[in-house]
Amino acid sequence: MHKKLLIKRVVGIIMWYMIACLVSPVYAQSIMAQAGTGYARHSYTLEEVLLQLENAHKIKFNYNSSVLQGKTVSEQTLHKITQADLQTALPQLLHPLGLTSELVYGNYYAVKSITGDKSVLQQVTVSGSVTDASNNTPLPGVVVAVKGKTKGATTDGNGRYSLAGVSPTDVLIFSLVGFKRIEMPVGGQSTINVALQADVSGLNEVVVTALGIQKEKKSLGYAVQEVKGENLTQAREPNLVSSLTGRVAGLTISSSTDLFRDAVISLRGQKPLIVIDGIPDQLADMWKVNPDDVESINVLKGPTASALYGSIGQYGAVMITTKRGKGKDLSVEFNSSTMFQTSFIRIPKVQSTYGDGYKGKYEYVDGSGGGPEGSGWIWGPKLNQKDPSTPSGYWETPQYNSPVDPTTGERKPLPWISRGKDNVRNFFRTGIISTNNISITKGNDKGTFRASASHIFQQGTVPNTGLNNSSFTLGGNYNLSDRLNVDARFTYNRQYTDNYPEVSYGPANYLYNLVLWTGTDVDIRDLRSYWQPGREGLQQKHYNQSWYNNPYFQAYELLNGYYKNNTFGSMALNYKFSKDLSAKFRTGINTFGLTSNLAEPKSYIRYDDKSRGNFYVGSRDYFDIVTDLILSYEHSFSKDFTVHAEAGSSNYYRNDRYQSSNTDGLSIPDLYNLSNSTNPVQSTNGLEERRTSGLYGFVDLEYMGAFYLTLTGRNDKISTLPVSNNTFFYPSVSGSVLVSELVKLPHWFTYLKARGSWSKVSGGLLDSDNGYTYNYLPTYDIGDKWNGVPSLVYGGDLQNPDLKPRTSSSWEAGLELKFFGNRLGLDASYYRIRDYNNIVNINVSGASGFNSRRENGNEYLRKGMEFVLTGSPIRSKNFSWDVMVNLSSYHRYLKAIFNNAAQLDKLKVGDRMDKIFTGVYETDQQGHIVYESNGFPKSDPFSRYIGNDDPDWVYGVENTLRYRNFSLRFLVDGRIGGLIYSTTNQKMWWGGTHPGTVNQFRDDANEGKATYVGQGVIVTGGQIQYDGNGNITSDTRTFAPNTKAVNYIDYMVNTSNAANDNYNFYSETFLKLREVNLSWNLPSKWLSQTFFRAASVSFIGRNLLLFAKLPNVDPDTGVDNLQSPSMRSMGVNVNLKF
Known part of the structure; x- marks a missing residue:
């Protein structure tokens, strides 16, 4: 088959050569023959000659007929041009006539007047x-x-x-x-x-790969997926990362519901490297990236895809390519969106049947030191109970906000009713996300530039919170000569807020006080005046208890400030030695200065401790620089064989200085200054440095446009490792075969590609958890002060200078298929990654003077599957429908344990690492809970496996429908399987605010009755025995139904906060309508008489609907430690180009 193909190609080349040799004399005769007579003439019209030149050379001339009018060609000139090649013939033909030609594209030539005839240029x-x-x-x-x-x-x-x-x-x-x-x-x-014509194969699709190198997607032996920047700039999220949710298979985004909190990004179970314009950004601060500056995001999946970055690319990479200037004309684009957060898709729903107190009794502290201290629970008396003997018609009792009788000095009774069933909604305000961006591009024959400025303002839903994020970007490229080009871009970004809320569980979290420990007998709006009269600045006004903070006091007085100035950019010099050989020098800088502070007012409650006021200040000065020198060679040795090779060196340096100080009490209230400290200021500071030097290279081989092979290698020397092990090599190999170019497939089977890859990458940071440096020599730490004199403490970890870097060895295989002229496509991947030489801490005897030592040990296996399904079910005259489905599954397994131990905690070799073991109650053989004789459940002496943390599948489905000038895009995503622990629900059950606590048993408990009988059994005889691992070795127990009644409130308080908390794990399965975007592009005929080139209006929404089994909180966050309610965002986007 190949011999026949080769013969055909050789014969074709010979025939074309013969035709070229014969064509010159032939077309001269042809002109004469077609001039209207069979005999030669002394002159011919120019139009006749051009027509025959078109036929002879397979070219096309474009011209204005008035330019050719009256112009003729002599027989002598005609004979001269027939003996010359086309490039010589055209000037000989046209210049004597005052004309010239220009090759404008392919085989198209424009004929115009040398003097610039206005008729041509009109x-x-x-x-x-x-x-x-x-x-x-x-x-x-x-x-x-x-x-x-x-x-x-x-x-x-x-x-x-x-x-x-x-x-x-x-x-x-x-x-x-x-x-x-x-x-x-x-x-x-x-x-x-x-x-x-449909691009049925997609063979020319280009993606950005490691080091910012553009390659054809067909040549890649690993999985890569692209997201266009236009998908990130309409229905916006405050952080760019959150906009990727559901759009890339294998990329899991756990978005926070809280203001100014990072989304957690995971690629195949690990944190990927962020790369901006080819420059690694190891801090991964995505708040500084302006979505309007993003041209595209390419996700390189797996170590092979990013092996050229060395250890920092061990877990894949997210490649962000920013926009460049285009064209010569001045172009301005304005993009503006405003979104409002006015409603909730998940909010803690509290019961409004019972109020503050315990076992039906209400107690309070009136905020001024009067009245008894309450219990802090919401297990109080029933609300809204009718009492015809009172003026209000409801049962009345003195409360924390009752008016004082001027005669007796006692507080007057008030109706015990539900005033605050909407406390959470009433406390919140409308959130706003407002974004404005303007960009300008301009260029000339030498180069282009682009400048953009943007501002994002986010008004928090918690009062007195917000965020400002401003960016300015300037970039361009310029041809200094035919061989030398410079490309540079610079971005300044400022993130600043005077206050953003604390979100973890504890007194600083407003939900801690608002949802968990405030009954609906309190209307939160009554607490807006949060200072006690006459004690402003000294004492907050409490409600029922004095150890919970007033939420408004928190919002306006506990101020958490953040001020960060980012500067980052890159410059590259590209020099072309020849057609095949070029060199690039590139350097990128990332620096920021950060100041953060926390103003803690007097009377602020830290659990039971009242603050004397404090002021915390932190600062950080960060700088890193990476420089690459790259030599590139690309040559086609034949029509079927091409080589592209690059070799380079890289140097990376990081310097990170930090300092923190805080007062020990405030002498003067509300004066937040370190000099106002009651006792000596406490301070600490530090410096961390890293340096990496590397040599790397790759070779791309292409054969017959169907076989592709890539070999890469990198050798790094890293300062964070012991000298004996600080240099190591990372190899990788990948390849692909375009089967559809080799085998004739059925007409409906458009494209088939098989790919595979292997790599071995080591991690340069031995302590992967803290992410900075590793001290392989013991150092001293600052210890306690003795009589005001600081002490030095020798570290408790015994360091190991012989440790090896953790290493990952991976392989991946995949298929890409397209059907029905690209109307249906499937990209499937399967991968396995072996992680070994992991660092473990081994306990040692305290007699050695240390607590632990570090060793290489434990081996893990990561494996998973990814599927990307694309299709165009409908494509008609006025309507089209495109859909993309992303589906992925990932799990991590324990393959070996240090020193061949039998177990790692509760895990055995072969177990999934995300197994959840927790305390449970003892059960019988049928799973019924076993109760003690006192009516309370009996604890199992061993922790038990109850499920897995990771989901079985993560999915996203994006649909785009177009009708005339309208388009509708909506994105649905979610997870299937996995468990999530909910602190919010656990504390609500424990504290008495959960709606599930409303029942007759609670009414009985308020009256002192014990009527609740737990569903289960009691042991009437026999016993159960376990081995050391908790496996049952003998069970002779006999049972009878549990009949012991207990006080319901006692039961809930004791069981809801117990170690046996398997009931607080919920299914993580959910489906979310992530995004809806309805856009209208104004017709071009409407804009033709304006200065606008294009205009569009979009009605947008984010996080619109949620279907989940987990109540009260949004499982999208991946973890619940008392998270903020999940908000629905809706608004408008306007885009103008002129």
Whole structure:
């Protein structure tokens, strides 16, 4: 087969050569023959000669007929040009006539006057239609751009476009995702209709890979997925990472519901490297990245994809490519969106049947030191009980806010009713996310530049909280010569807030006081005046108990400030030695200065401790720089064989200084200054440094456009490792085969690619948990003070200078399939990653003077599957529907234990690492809970496996529907399986605010009755025996139903906060309507008489609906430690281009 193909190619080359040799004399005779007579003439019209040149050389001339009018060509000139090649012939033909030619695209030439004939240069309006070549239906959304300029338009719902200010020498570019791009010279045409052909193979798709190198996707031997920047700038999230949720298979985003909290990003179970324009950003501060500056995000999955980054690329990479300037004309784009958070998709729902107190009795502290101290529980008397003997008609009792009788000095009774059933909603305010961005691009023959400025304002739903995030970016590229190009960009970003709320469980969390320990007998709005009269600045006004903070006092007085100035950017010099050989010098800098502070007012409650007032200040000065020198070589040794090789060196340096200080009490209230400390200020500071030097390279081999092989290697020397083990090598190999280029497939089977890869990557940071440096030599720490004199303490960890770096060895296999002319596609991946030489802490005898030592030990296996399904179920004249489904599964297993131990905690070799073991109650053989004789459940003496933390599947489904000038995009995502521990629900059950605590048993308990009987059994005889691992070795127990009644409140208080908390684990399964975007592109004919090139309006929404088994909280966060309610965001986006 290959021999036949080779023979065909050789014969074809010979035939084309023979035709080229014969064509010159032939076409001269042809001109004479077609001139209207069978005999030679002494002159011919220029138009006749150009026509025959077109036929002879397979080219096309565009011209204005008036330019050729009256111009003739002599027989002598005609004979001369027939003996010359085309590039020589055209000047000989045209220059004597005052004309010239210009190659504008492919085989298209423009003929124009040397003097710049205005008729040639006159600008026109070009219009036309774009259709699908397969069925002749109109194509909406096709981008029509002028090549080399910023002018452009988009086809409307009928596939029509109109573009003003176009010159006859311009070339129009027609492009649409899923179709082959077409370039058409304008010439003298005012109407250009185009039929686009489907790009059935996607063979020319280019993605950004490691080191910022662009490669054709077909050549990659590993999985990669791209998200376009346009998907990130309409229905926005405050943090760029959250906008990726559901859009990439294998990439899991756990978004926080709290203001200014990072989303947790996980790629195949680990934290990936963030790379911006080829420069690694190891801090991964995504708040500093302006979504409007992002051109695309390419997710490189697995170690092989990012092996060229060495140890920092051990877990894959998220490649962010920012926008560049395009074209010569000045272009301005304004993008603005405003979203409002006015409603909830998940909010803690508290019961409003019972109020503060314990076992039906209400007690309070009136906020002024009067009245008895309450219990702190919400197990108090029933609310809204009718009492015809009182003025209000309800049962009345003196309360914390009762008016004082001026005669007796005692507090008057008030109705005991539910005033605060909407306390959470009443405390919140409308959240706002407002974003404005403006960008400017301009260019010339030498280069382009782009500048953008943006501001994001987020008004927190908690009063007196908010966030400002401002960015300014300037970038450009310039050709200093034909060989030398410079590309540079710079970004300044400032994140600042005077207050953002604390969110973990504890007194600083407003929900701690608002949801858990405040009954609905309190209307939270009554506490807005949060100072005790006459004691402003000294004592907050409490409600029922004095050890819970007033939520308004927290919001306006406990101030958490954050002020960060980021500066980052890069510069690259590219020099082209020859067609095949080039060099690049690139350096990137990332620096920031951070100041944070916490103002803690007097009378603030830290559990039972009342603060004397404090002021905490922290600062951090960070700098890192990475420099690369890269030599690149690419050459096609034949039509079928191409080599692309690069070799380079990299140097990375990080310097991180930090300092923190705090007062020990405030001498003067409300004066937050370190000099106002009652006792000596407490301070600490530190410096951490790292340096990495590396050599790396890769070779790409391509054969016959069907076989691709990539070999990479990197050798690093890292300062954080012991000298004996601080240099190591990372190899990788990957390849792909385009089966559809080798085998004739059925007509409906469009494309088939098989790929595979292997890599070995070591981690340079031995202590992967703290993420900075590793001290392999013992050092001293600052200890306690003795009589005001600081002491030094020798560390308790015995360091090991012979430790080896943790290492990952991985392989991956995948298939890419496309069917029905690209209407249906599937990308499937399977991977296995072996992690070994992990660092473990081993306990040692205290007699040695140490607590533990570090050793290499434990081995893990990570494996998973990923599927990306794409399709276009409907594509008609006015309507289209595109869909993408992402599905992934990931698990981590224990493969070996240090020193061949039998267990690692509760885990055995072969177990999943996310197994959950917790305290449970003892059960009989049928699973019924065993109760003690006192009516309370009996604890199992061993922790038991109850399920797994990680979900079985993570999915996302994105749909895009287009009708004429309208488009509707909606994204649904979620997880299937896995368990999540809910602190919110556990504390609500324990404290008495959970709606499930409303029942007759509680009414009885308030009256002192014991009527609650736990469902289960009691042991009437026999016994149960276990081995050391908790396995039952003998069970002779006999049982009878439990009949012992207990006080319901006693039962809930004792069991809800017990170690046996398996009931507080819930299914993590959920489905969320993540995003809805309804857009309208204004018709081009409406804009033709304005200075706008394009305009669109979008109605947008985020986090609109949630379906989950977990009550009261949003499982999307992945963890619940008393999280904020999950908000629904809706708003409008406006985009203008001019």
